Structures are given as C-alpha cells and as structure tokens.
Amino acid sequence: MLASQISKKKLKENKSFSLRHKISNHNGTGHFKSYFAPWFDEKENVIGTIIQTDNITAEVEKEHQVEWLQNILETKVEVSKTGWWEFEIATEQLTWCKETKRIHHVPDCFEPTTAEAIEFFKPGYSRNKVSMLFHKAIENQQSYDTNLMIITFNGEERWVRITGKPYVENGNTVKVFGTIRDIHDEVMAENKVKEHQQLLSTLVDSLPLNVYVKDLESRKILINKGESHYINKSKEEIIGKNDFDIYNEDTAKISREEDIQVMKHLTPIIGKETAITHNGKTTHFLTSKIPYFDLDGKVCGLIGMSLDISSIKKKEGELRDLIKITSMQNQKLIDFAHIVSHNLRSHSANFSMLLEFLKSENDPTERERITKMLSQASDNLLETLENLNQVVDVNTNTSVTKKPLFLKQNIVKVLQNFSAFLNKYDSQIINHVAEDIKVECVPAYLDSIILNLISNAVKYRSPIRKPLIIINAVKSKEGVLLSISDNGLGIDLEKYGDKIFGMYKTFHNKEDSKGFGLYLVKNQIEAMGGSITVQSDVDRGTTFNVYFNEES
Template identity: 50%
Template structure:
C-alpha cells in the first residue's frame, strides 16, 4: 500500500469540503474523510482511517469494486445510489460518485468518493408511488377513473379505470370526438357537450352529472362525470376530470325506488291506519288512512308532529307512555281496543297495535303503529246487544205472560166447571137462578181478563208505533176533565205545575192511559186521614222529558214489593178495586216508547213516579 502524505493545509481543505467525502487507496482502505462524512457516519472518538470501505459498508454492491478498479486506472464511472444508516440509525439515500486521486507526480494513488444526499427526493418519489398505487387501488374499488385533455396538443388521456368503464382495450387512444360518441344520444350527450362548451368558453366547472354511456361492447351504463378547466398564467391549457361507474348504484336506487313505490302503494291502500314514529314519538311516516282520520290532505301536515300536537293532552300522555313501554321492553302491543279522541272532540274506537323497530344491535329506534277503525262494528255490536237484551226481555215477558194466561184461564175454567156441576146437581130452582147469576159474573170476569191480556199483546206486538209531539200541560188538563167526577167524589186535588209550552214525544193513546192510570192510582190508594193531592211537574234532561207525579197517599213498601211493582195482577194494598193490571200495562206502554219509570215511596207519606219520555228515538 502506498502511503500518501497530506500536508496540514491539504488536510484542512479536505475537512472543510461541503459534501461527505472520503479518500481511499487502491486497497479500498479509507485514508481520510471530510468533517461532513464524519458527522454522518462516525462519532468523534471513532477513527475510520485504514478501514476498508466495504467492511464499513457491507451492503455496498460488489460490482462497485470493479467500478473503483476502473477509477484506479483513470476511468471514473458512476457508482449509483445506495441506502445506508447514519450514526442515529436513520435511513438515508446517497448518490455515490468517484474520481481518481493523484499524487504530486500525477500518479493515481486511489479514489476520491463523494456522496450526495438524495433522501428527500427518494422519499418523495416513494410517497408519490404510494399515492399513485393508492389512487389506482381506490379507482379500482370505487370505479372512479381520471382523464386529462391537453388543449394545445388536442390530446385526451384516459386512465386504466376510465378505459375499463368504457370497455375499451388498454391500448385504446381516445380523443374528444370519440369520447363524446360514447355518451348515449339525447339528454346525456347534450348535457356533456354543453358542460365542455361552458368550461372552455366561461371557465365553468361541472360536477356529479349523472349520465348514460354506451360502452364499446354495447352495454348501457350509468356514470357520474365531473370536470374543470386548467389554467396556466391565466390561459386555458386543458381540462381534467373524473369518471365514475355508478351503474350498480343507480340500478339499486331504481329498484329501491320501485320497491318504495310498491310499499307506499300497498300501505296507502290498506283499510287500516299505518304510521311510524321515532323515539320521540314523532310521526315520520303516515298512510292515506291516517291522513284522512286526522283530516289532512298532505302527509307533510302530520310528519314531524307528536301526539301532543295532534290529540288532547290526556290522550297524548297515555299514548306516549305506551310508546315508551313498547320501545323499552321491546314487547309489542297487539290488537288493543282503544278510544282515540281528536282535538275536535270526536271519539273513534280502534283496534291498535304497536310494534318496536329494532336496529342491528337490538335497540329500538322507533315503532310501527297499525290501527283498525271499529267504530261501526262497535255500533253494530251495541245494536246487537240491545236486540239481544230486548229479545231476552221479550222472552221473559212471553214466559211470564204464558204463566199468567195459563193460571188465569185455568182459574176461570175451574170456576165455570164447579158452578156447572153445582147447577146440574141443584134441585132448588131459586138456588139454580143464583148459580146462573154467578156463572154470568164469572163470564164477565173472563171477558175482562181476555180484554186485559189482549191489551198487553197489542202493546208488545206493535213495534212500529208512531210517536207525536204532544203538549203535556194541555194533555193533563184534558185527562182531568175526563176524571172530574171521579176526582170530585174522592175530594182529590190535581196540581198541574207543568210549563204551558212543555212538549213530549209519545203515542197519544198511550199518554192518555199513562196519565189516567197514575192519577187514578194516586186517588185509589189515598190516605183515609187526609185529602188526596196529586202534583205533576216536568223537566228536560239528557234527551228525556221527565214527568213527575207525586201524591200524599198510603205509600208503598219498596223493600218488600219493589221488584213486583209493575208485575201483572200484583197488588200491594187491601183495596176492593185493586186488580194489579193498570201499572203492568202502563209500564209496557212506556217500554214500547223506549222510555223508563222510576219510583220512590215512603209508607204513610206518599209515592213519587218519574216517567221518562225518550226525546231522541
């Protein structure tokens, strides 16, 4: 190895070199390095002298020995780029160069190696490659391609993804003319042509144009086109843009829209109210039936509103509590009978169901409500129940009537049979005459019984009776005139406190009988220690005209006789004229007119009857 002495001045100059520099001899040993080299590769205490370059940098390419050997021969060649680590273990990229090292006699004694830090450039290039790769991968995933148009060279460039969308081969070279040709004739081609014109003439960008193309293979595709002009020093130099395949998305949207229309058509034509509420119980979907129930034409008038805005507060509170219970417990309410009261006070009966809507975590984010209007069914049910009640009452009356007829006719028949036996066996003519008189009286009693039974049958079989508006005050006066002799003989007083303009709806003949029966009963059952006073008054209340007939007679023990009061042939006092048929017939007449009777009485003080005439029916 040849030792090449360095003077102090030479060594000082080498140390001050601005680039990392090393002098090696022909055995590749490092003879001297610049301070810049030392600061990168060694500590101050470390000495690189007499150490082989390839031992210090074991990853250097072996081919570089050949390059350095040529350099030793005076033929310097580029060494290339190498990655290494500095004293802080940081990776750095350097470009290595070499030049022959001459001594003072112009003999080559080694090589001068200089390094140029290109780490930033390499990192930038790596980063750029990564971004290009990511961009390419993103383009493949999102099917978003890029294109550029150089206005000066009239050159259009498509990326790989854009070519794939158009279904053209990789070597295809597009131009403005054939690029426009791919757009479907009509709206799509016109729209992109106008966008290009506006961009070049007015510098206007376009974005998210949803258009259709016809690919090279003849397939129709939906694409999203965007673009903008590019300027250099205020001069238009080209256009750039993106090109996205959205065919599957559009097809899915169209299918979803069709399904939505189908679902909307279905729920709008269901004969039930359907709605969806969010967690705040605000309606976010309603069908036509729900709109009609709430009296609106446009669903927008309901959407976003809670029950507190659509129903009275009390009803809204109950509904909200039920909503929260369904969403918290996740237990649906099925077929619950409820009454909805609208703000105008109208009541509607519903069979309601509420079903929680669950997300993928099993948490309720709202509920579906379904309500079936059963108001008419309830009315029919009520009518049917009334019919059943009436039928039941009629059956009881019929059974009771059959027992009465059987009992009474049997009694009369037995009486006739006994008297006839007496008549046949009686030898005394005077006694025969007396028996014949008894038979005549029994016959009259039978006729009275038959007449009474006929009256009862007539009342219960005439269902289509016609009621009229009758002045009750005047009718009481008329009945009193008919009873004037009877009232005078019993020293009875009638107090007519009924307003002069008071009208009731009644069958005229029934009203005559009702007034006559109650007035004569009051006189018949008078207290022997005082003059009979019968007071009549009337009021209107709850669709009824209520006639009150109060007397000061004997009174009735209602605890003992209350349930039998209106029974046939039921009497409650030892009175020779009592037959027990008047109240029975009167009660049947009142029932036939959809009215009712109430009675209060105290023994020894008197009785008060309230007759309710139905003003509605």
C-alpha cells in the same frame, strides 16, 4: 464497491462515463454525479482521468418525490377504483388509464378515440349529456361532475360517475382531464333503498290505521297520513311533539303510562280498546303499541297503531239496543202467551166446571147459584178479552199518530174528568207542570197514562194520610220527563220490582185492583218510544217517572 469496479473497467476502455453516488456523513446524505473523462496527451495517450463531480441532492430528492406521488396516485386509483383520462386538444389524443379501461371492460391495449369514448355512453340522455359536457369543458372551460350510464364492451349497462376539468394555458384550453368511477352497485343499492322507502311510506300512509313512531321521551318522530289527519295538523307540526302537546292532560297521561310500560317492560300492547277525546270528539280506537329496537337491539322508542272503531262501536250499540227491543218484545209475547194460557183458560175452565155441576144438580136453589156464577164467569171473560184487545191495539196499531200535546192542559182535563173520585178521598193534587211543555204523544195514550198513574196514587193511598199527589215535568235534550209522586202505601220493590208492570199482578188487597193499569200504561209508553220507571218506599210513597222520547 460495485461502482469502483465498474469505473476501473470503463477507465481501461478509455471512454467517458458518468456515475451517480451518494455520500453519507454526519451532515446527512448527499447525492453526487461524477463525470469521468480520459485525459489525453498530444499523442492521444491516456495520461490520467478528468473527474467532474456535481452535487445533485436536490434533483434526486425531487425524483423521489415524483416517484412517491406516482405511487400514491396508483394506490389511490387501485383503492378508489377511480380511473382517469386526459385529452390533448392539439393532438386530439385521448388517453385512458388502466382502471378506466377496466371500467369499460376493454383490454389494456385498447386506445380509444374521442368518438369511441363517447359511444360507450348509453344512447339517449347519457350520451347527449356527456357530449354536451365535454364540449362545454373545451369551449366554455366548465368543469363537470355527474352520474351517467355507460354500456361496457361486454354490453353491460353500468352507472358511472364522471368528472371533467379543462386545463387552461394563456386563456386557451389545452387539455381536458377527468376521472371515471364505476358506481353501479352503489346506485343500485341506493335505488333499492329508495324503492323500499317508497314502498314502506306508501304502505304506511295508505293503511287504514293511524301509525306513529315515538322516541323514548314519547315524542312523535314519524307519523303517517292517517295520524296527521286525525290530529288535524300537518306532519311537520306534529313531529317532535309529545301527547301532552297534542291531547288533553288526562288522555296524554294514560298514553304516556302505556308508552312507559311498553318501552320499560318490552311488553307490547295489542288491540287495546281506548277512547280518546280530541277537539271535542270522542273516537274509539283499537290501539297497539310495540317496542321499537335500534340496530344494536336496544329499545329506542315504540311503534303505535290505532284503528278507528267508532263506527263498529256505534253499530255494536245499535245492535245492543236492537237486542233489548227484541227481548222486550219477546217478553211481551211470553206475557201474552201466559195470558192466553192462563187467564183465558181459567174462565173456560170455570165454565166447564160449572156446567158439569149443573148437569148433575137437581136442587133448584143450587142450580140458580150455579147459573149466577156462570154469568159472572162470562162477565169476567168479557173483561179479560177487552183488556187483551186494548193491549193488542197498543202493540199492533202502528197507524196511530203522535201529536204535539200540551202536557199541563191534558193533565188538567183528566183531573176534571174524575174529580168526583178524587174528591171522594179528599185528594190534594199539586200540578207543577209548566204551561209550555209539549210532548209528542198519541192523545188517547196520554190520557190513559195520566189517568192510570193518578188513580193508582189515590187507590193505594195510606190509611192514615190524605192522598197528596205532586206532578212535575222537566224538559231535557232527550225529551220530557213526567213524574207523578204520591204519599201512599208504597211498594217493596226489592220483592216485587220485576213484577210491578206485569200483567195481572197486584200487590195490595184492594177490591178494584186488577193488575192491568200499569201493564197497559207501560205498553202505551213503550209503543211511543218512551219508558217508565218507578221508585218507592214502603209506607212513604211512590214516584213514577215517564220518559217521553222526542226522537222516535
């Protein structure tokens, strides 16, 4: 209706005009353009109107499409914050879109020249690079897409992603156009992530720990240098493998059970002592395993950390040995104190008592008896002193040197020396010791050890059996084990076990028992770094095992 009013008005003015209009019917909508021109007679009087109507449907639709595309482009620019620019080679005209200007922090009215545009790039790498790329795009018709740094109009340094593409006509570059996008925040965020990753991986790799991350199937999905070094395989070889692929069955089983416990019950294992044998070497670890959660808070594996404490363990063992030695030496000291406080005192007490008696005794026969006892007490004192001297010798004489001695040869020598004693009791001795077995020993001590053990075997013989003594020696990695077994009285070890090697301890009513031989033997063996143990059954016999330590 509006159109017809306008046309009436125009027609009254006798002027030509055109009009766009559309007609809708059941065939769809058509666009038309009509030209109105006044129709004159010869006298220039308007006698009518000449109307020419063209169908412009196709044109209008194309216009709409262009409009639509323009719209899309603007939306895209807005949403993606990607600006565009173009450079006309013939006119050297550079055009920036609004977004491009916004990225450069310049006002909308700013119209840059090429030189100015390039000046926005940070001096150095960014500026050189963009110059080169722009030049190549024109000369070599090469497209580009790269990240560079600009300094905006406000002086801010920002990362941008720029692209450029030549537009070629008949083999000549006529235009270069491209895009620019501010990616500064992304780059910074990415750098931060990279920095964090770098920090984390440096940290994890430099920890003096074996660190690994396992998935729900106990497959290793991440390991640090320590773990890779311990397993003795590269990271690539280990990733994706489970413990069964790496360790032996038993170790893997234990580890998998721990993993399941951690991941199923979400209870971490903290600082558990474990021993793992890998490639034939046992390592002691302080192991911790903690559940690993994904971003949704669901368990997706575990993080494991193992601290190698083998050297600490070794030191602990050494310390324990040292404590053992110290307490043993302490025991010896106590024994000594006891000997001094008891054995020596008992003699001196006897002297005092007897002398006191003598003072007031007038009966000559009684006086003679007391005097006899005094000399007996004196003999006893001398013997005790001699014993003490021997023990002190063994424990303080560090200068005595050990020599390699043939065990069998020495046993035979000792047996010969007291064959009279052995024959007296009809003793049978079976010497199974091999000719070639050698022990590192102080010669006098070895003689004393053999003599005491064999003479004890005969001394404490059974009243109903003839003494039978069997001597054996076994060589092993730790040293030589000498065992001397008899068929004698035996001893109730449950009752006397802790006293058998004690000083002045005797367990049988024998005139010649002093309770000194085994004490001396033990001291001699221990002074040479060995040890002695005993096994016995009452009325069956006794076996003494002497361990000669090869190392010390």
